[in-house]
Amino acid sequence: MFDMPKFEKIWLSIGVGSLILFLLISGVLGVAMGLNPPDGLENTIEPEQVEAAPPFNELGVKQIGDNEYEVNVLSFIFGFDPKEIVVPQGATVHFKMTSKDVVHGFHIPGTPVNLMLTPGHITEYTHTFNEPGEYLIVCHEYCGIGHEQMYAKFVVE
Amino acid sequence: MDHQHTGLIEKDAHGNVLTDFEFEKEDRNIMLAFIGFAFVSVFLGAVAGFLQMMQRAGWITLPHWLTYYQLLTFHGVALALVFTTFFIMAFLYSGVTKTLGGSMPKITRTLSWIAFFMMAIGTLIAIFLILTNDATVLYTFYTPMRANGWFYVGLALLIVGSWIISIGIIIAYARWRKKNRGKPSPLFAYMTIATIILWLHASLAVAVSVVVLIIPWAFDLVPRINVSLTRTLFWYFGHALVYFWLLPAYIYWYVNIPQIIGGKIFSNSLPRLTFILLILFSVPVGLHHQLMEPGLHSFFKFLQVILTMAVVVPTLITAFSIIATFELAGRSKGGKGLFGWVKKLPWKDARFFAAFMGMLLFIPGGAGGVINTSYQLNQMVHNTWWVTGHFHLTFASSVVLTFFAISYWLVPVLTKRTFTRTMNRLAILQTILWTVGMILLGGVMHFAGLKGAPRRTAYSTYGEHELGITWMSYNQVIAIGAVILFVAILLMLYIWINLLFVTPKMEKTLEYPIGVVNEKANEPPRILERWSVWIGVSIALSVIAYTIPIYQLIVNQDPGSLPFRSW
Ligand code: HEM
Ligand SMILES: [Cu+2]
Ligand SMILES: [Cu+2]
Numbered sequence: 107m108f109d110m111p112k113f114e115k116i117w118l119s120i121g122v123g124s125l126i127l128f129l130l131i132s133g134v135l136g137v138a139m140g141l142n143p144p145d146g147l148e149n150t151i152e153p154e155q156v157e158a159a160p161p162f163n164e165l166g167v168k169q170i171g172d173n174e175y176e177v178n179v180l181s182f183i184f185g186f187d188p189k190e191i192v193v194p195q196g197a198t199v200h201f202k203m204t205s206k207d208v209v210h211g212f213h214i215p216g217t218p219v220n221l222m223l224t225p226g227h228i229t230e231y232t233h234t235f236n237e238p239g240e241y242l243i244v245c246h247e248y249c250g251i252g253h254e255q256m257y258a259k260f261v262v263e
Numbered sequence: 264m265d266h267q268h269t270g271l272i273e274k275d276a277h278g279n280v281l282t283d284f285e286f287e288k289e290d291r292n293i294m295l296a297f298i299g300f301a302f303v304s305v306f307l308g309a310v311a312g313f314l315q316m317m318q319r320a321g322w323i324t325l326p327h328w329l330t331y332y333q334l335l336t337f338h339g340v341a342l343a344l345v346f347t348t349f350f351i352m353a354f355l356y357s358g359v360t361k362t363l364g365g366s367m368p369k370i371t372r373t374l375s376w377i378a379f380f381m382m383a384i385g386t387l388i389a390i391f392l393i394l395t396n397d398a399t400v401l402y403t404f405y406t407p408m409r410a411n412g413w414f415y416v417g418l419a420l421l422i423v424g425s426w427i428i429s430i431g432i433i434i435a436y437a438r439w440r441k442k443n444r445g446k447p448s449p450l451f452a453y454m455t456i457a458t459i460i461l462w463l464h465a466s467l468a469v470a471v472s473v474v475v476l477i478i479p480w481a482f483d484l485v486p487r488i489n490v491s492l493t494r495t496l497f498w499y500f501g502h503a504l505v506y507f508w509l510l511p512a513y514i515y516w517y518v519n520i521p522q523i524i525g526g527k528i529f530s531n532s533l534p535r536l537t538f539i540l541l542i543l544f545s546v547p548v549g550l551h552h553q554l555m556e557p558g559l560h561s562f563f564k565f566l567q568v569i570l571t572m573a574v575v576v577p578t579l580i581t582a583f584s585i586i587a588t589f590e591l592a593g594r595s596k597g598g599k600g601l602f603g604w605v606k607k608l609p610w611k612d613a614r615f616f617a618a619f620m621g622m623l624l625f626i627p628g629g630a631g632g633v634i635n636t637s638y639q640l641n642q643m644v645h646n647t648w649w650v651t652g653h654f655h656l657t658f659a660s661s662v663v664l665t666f667f668a669i670s671y672w673l674v675p676v677l678t679k680r681t682f683t684r685t686m687n688r689l690a691i692l693q694t695i696l697w698t699v700g701m702i703l704l705g706g707v708m709h710f711a712g713l714k715g716a717p718r719r720t721a722y723s724t725y726g727e728h729e730l731g732i733t734w735m736s737y738n739q740v741i742a743i744g745a746v747i748l749f750v751a752i753l754l755m756l757y758i759w760i761n762l763l764f765v766t767p768k769m770e771k772t773l774e775y776p777i778g779v780v781n782e783k784a785n786e787p788p789r790i791l792e793r794w795s796v797w798i799g800v801s802i803a804l805s806v807i808a809y810t811i812p813i814y815q816l817i818v819n820q821d822p823g824s825l826p827f828r829s830w
Contacts, residue, residue, distance in 0.1 A: 242728050251399075
């Protein structure tokens with residue numbers, strides 16, 4: 107009824123077929139292997155009070171297990187606290203982060219750590235760092251006149 | 264179109280087809296007002312883009328009264344919001360007038376002028392506040408950065424104005440339907456209505472965000488704002504916005520180009536089906552812009568990623584139909600063999616060539632888009648320059664080159680001037696410059712983005728960090744692209760000034776190209792004309808995709824954010 111020639115049907119079937127395959131892979135990765143981007147649903151806090159209560163009354167690296175760390179980061183215009191984070195090679199890091207003013211970003215290029223820090227919400231993410239190096243943390247969400255000066259260091263020794 | 268039936272084609276000294284059809288003066292003035300406003304916006308917007316890139320590459324330093332982020336806000340507002348909306352409304356108005364009887368009802372004209380002034384005044388307010396540095400919040404105006412309240416009022420006027428002209432066009436269409444019961448609508452008008460439905464549906468969300476949430480907060484009537492909610496409502500609108508730009512380009516490819524290349528519209532149903540699918544799958548997908556954000560459930564993020572990917576279907580149909588149309592046209596002109604027809608296409612006609620280069624750049628652009636949306640790959644590119652590269656190939660190249668192609672005949676049709684050989688040659692040159700410039704700019708932005716270069720950032724080497732230095736070397740190439748684009752936009756302005764005021768006036772008018780449907784094509788299925796059904800399905804899909812996320816953002820509400828002026 108749509109004047110679809112045979113070639114077009116073949117063309118569409120291949121297209122739709124590869125699409126489904128693609129979504130299946132993505133879905134399996136997401137559900138079965140837990141490779142989900144951050145979701146942080148119920149973790150809401152009052153932006154001005156964040157430093158008064160856990161987890162953001164203690165910022166920085168805290169060891170919680172065998173080469174496993176909790177890293178609490180607070181972002182603000184225009185910086186991150188702490189300004190430098192150091193963990194050993196192979197460390198599994200549980201990030202807990204937020205912003206106390208506007209929306210900021212937290213990206214460590216070369217890793218999948220690519221997050222948004224929205225005031226009022228806690229962004230949580232876990233990643234294991236196997237490659238040693240001196241990484242850059244950049245704020246990649248426009249946050250004001252000093253946005254391009256908002257960065258920090260992430261060192262894997 | 265008449266000449267096709269009589270077999271007599273009248274041409275001017277430059278080889279252009281002439282016809283007796285001309286728009287009435289009242290309609291012409293409306294279209295010229297919208298188009299003129301669009302031209303000024305795209306020119307100034309591109310100049311801002313050029314200066315921005317010069318700063319970011321370290322080639323110039325800006326004066327203290329003008330910041331990078333002011334330029335960027337101007338660039339986004341002028342190009343993404345103003346140029347597109349004005350140009351699209353003029354183009355839709357023209358095609359609907361042409362295919363539904365040649366003139367618009369009086370009510371449509373009145374509404375269009377009201378719309379024009381609302382949109383123009385809104386734009387001027389917004390631009391003024393950007394220039395005074397009171398609205399340096401970028402075109403996405405994410406809270407809790409807070410611009411001067413009138414900036415949001417200006418944007419609201421722009422959006423509501425566009426609704427008013429849209430309603431004018433819908434009224435004209437409804438009257439036509441009443442008089443022509445049982446007939447399928449002409450393809451151009453059909454596609455226009457689809458585009459308008461998409462626009463009204465999507466922009467309603469951002470209007471709610473601006474009027475209900477942001478404006479009261481911006482004028483200090485309420486102290487705090489729900490940041491995630493405003494972002495979510497923005498992206499409910501934001502992704503459909505890109506289809507709102509793309510659909511008019513598709514209209515040109517499907518309906519006008521077949522006539523320009525001497526072919527026929529391949530099918531009368533597939534194009535309609537494409538547009539319906541695009542209405543359905545453009546709104547319930549906005550969360551794919553927020554995959555990296557807290558406060559939104561992963562299930563709904565994933566659901567919306569699936570819905571986003573559904574757009575592959577109408578895209579493949581479009582690619583197929585357009586190539587088929589080209590082939591049929593080339594063969595009917597005697598092209599033989601597997602690719603002989605390619606040579607028969609009018610490569611030297613800018614009205615075709617510019618749009619064709621746009622289509623070509625849509626291939627890498629679209630492929631990049633699939634990567635953006637894919638759930639995990641998004642983590643590599645989110646908010647990097649990859650994204651900016653992506654929409655300079657799709658939007659600033661494919662869509663904009665198509666709009667340029669439209670202007671080469673639409674302006675002469677409206678001014679009754681000639682599209683001279685010289686202008687055509689310059690337009691071909693313009694196309695080549697724009698294509699090369701965008702490949703350098705958009706293409707290299709992709710690579711810089713893969714290396715992690717963040718979008719929306721002024722010149723910075725990040726404390727001489729190794730990565731910062733690498734990014735800066737990419738910027739040098741991107742800046743060369745920006746210089747080429749700057750030359751191209753100057754040339755574009757020169758061509759437009761000529762077509763508006765200079766080239767010779769004619770007795771007859773340049774042809775308004777509307778393709779004829781291939782005689783073998785079937786009548787379109789009735790159900791495709793039942794707009795209420797499609798509006799219903801579209802709303803239902805959005806309700807499924809959005810109710811729970813929005814509900815969660817409201818119940819899991821933190822106290823909200825106070826305003827900041829961080830620039
Ligand atoms: C002379 C031609 C152009 C140049 C040199 C140019 C340059 C740029 C640059 C360098 C950026 C990125 C800024 C950043 O992320 O820091 C940008 C962003 C952008 N450009 Fe262009 N551009 C041009 C034309 C266009 C056109 C024709 C359009 C659309 C009609 C367009 C739409 C946009 C949009 C929507 C953004 C995003 C703004 C934002 O992130 O807030 N550009 N452009
Ligand atoms: Cu920031
Ligand atoms: Cu920032």
